[in-house]
Amino acid sequence: MERLVILAFIGFVAQLVDGSLGMAYGLTSTSFLLMFGIAPAAASASVHLAEVITTATSGLSHLKFGNVDRGIVSGIVLPGSIGAFLGALFLGSIPGELVKPYASILLFALGLFILIRFLRRPVHRRTLPHEEPSQNFSKKGLIPLGFVAGFIDSTGGGGWGPITTPVLLARKNAEARKVVGSVDTSEFAVALSATLGFLISLGWQQVHWEWVIAIMAGGIIAAPIAAWLVRIIPSHFLGILVGGMILVTNARTILTSYPIDSHMIPWVYGLLFCLLGGAVTYSMIRLKKAKKKIQFQGK
Template sequence: MKKLIILAVIGLCAQLVDGSLGMAYGVTSTSLLLLFGIAPAAASASVHLAEVVTTAASGISHIRFGNVDKNIVKRLLIPGSVGAFIGAIFLGSIPGDIIKPYISLFLLGLGCFVIYRFLFKKVDVKEKKQPDFNKKFFIPLGFIAGFFDSTGGGGWGPITTPVLLSKNNIETRKVVGSVDTSEFAISVSATIGFLFSLGWGEINFIWVFALMIGGIIAAPIAAWLVKIIPSHLLGVLVGGMIILTNVRTLLLTINVSSSAMLAIYSILFVLWISGVIYVVKKLKKYKVQY
């Protein structure tokens, strides 16, 4: 029972971060299940089954709070679903860990760009124009993000969120809300793929239920936070999460010692908090309401 309560709390915290920053539910939950000794494929399958419910709750919440651009969701659905299904089918045979560091390096660069853009760009109080993205932009983005989401137990948010944030003509809250809402279809496709390749026997339904409960509780709270947090502050928060997540992957790849990792994390965390404080002061200067 104690383990289930811990899982529910982790599911709540993971969804709170995921729903408000557009990433982290899959990565956090999968990492926890791996610590408990579940095989990678089974862990990813359990997390994606839980996400079918948590992403549905998150998507409904974001829609109600007006955080969703329906055109972005529609364009991400098909390529993302195809990528997630293929990734789930071939999880056992595709060396995703070999490619993952290169993806992390790319995302680390995007994370730095996102923070730079929201830290030093002038605060614009005008409403942004409707984004106009070419279909060719969404097909590879959705497919790659969906594929790595299945093979790595998380990747839809960490890949799609920073790429969309690198564009200037879309609100930060619309990026987070659209990414979270479209993730429902990706979770369904990945789950179907896992059922084909693994079967029901590999999924721990008790653990899945615990993760679901925590995620359902957190979903509306996270959507509300996205609604009220100013775009510049939300962008810096997202950028910091992108950097910390991908630095961890790169440091583990090159086998950096635990003491060195702690020192690097500490420096990055202090810089991140300093950036948040700087943006808060800038927003007060321009009298942006929370």
């Protein structure tokens, strides 16, 4: 019972983060599952099973509100599904303890990527509702992007949003609302393909359904709270917190998986917390300057 409560809390936190940022549900939940000693394949399978329901709901919502660019979805959904399926087969065919350190390294790298990405993100980004710039996304670029993001999403337990969304937003004339909506909508097929791959490689008997239900239940409770939080907390600040959380949770697995001098571990954690403290301070200074600039322009 205690483990189910912990898993529900993990699902709650993951959905709280994902609902506020539009990414990092898989990264957050898988990082916590690995930290609690769950094997990488079982952790990723549980997360993707839960995501099948959450992404379906998210995709339908984006379609209803017109937040989907069908060109983006058609370009990334098939290669993303193939990559996720192959990644699940690859992860499920090798021993969990062998994969765990490498999965944590991958998640650590993605956490660092998220941290840097949101540190560089503009503090205030306004998009007028009537602006509908052309996307101009090339299928030749979308296909490899979808495949790589899908494969990493399965093997690392997350990465679809953190990889695809920043790359697509970096394109000229990309409309953020439709990029996020299209990525979220296509994630349903990616999560479903990854789940099928895990079921083939692990078998139905290896799936801990109570874990899936617990994670899903926590996510359902967190969804309306996340919708409220996103209105009051700057997204770039939340992104920095997410990247830092992923770094810290995966650092523990990495440090315990390799022969590292025990005297060095406190220094590593100290360096990490100094890095995160500096990132948070820098973010708050940028936010304060941006508010002063707006107040000055309003006079």
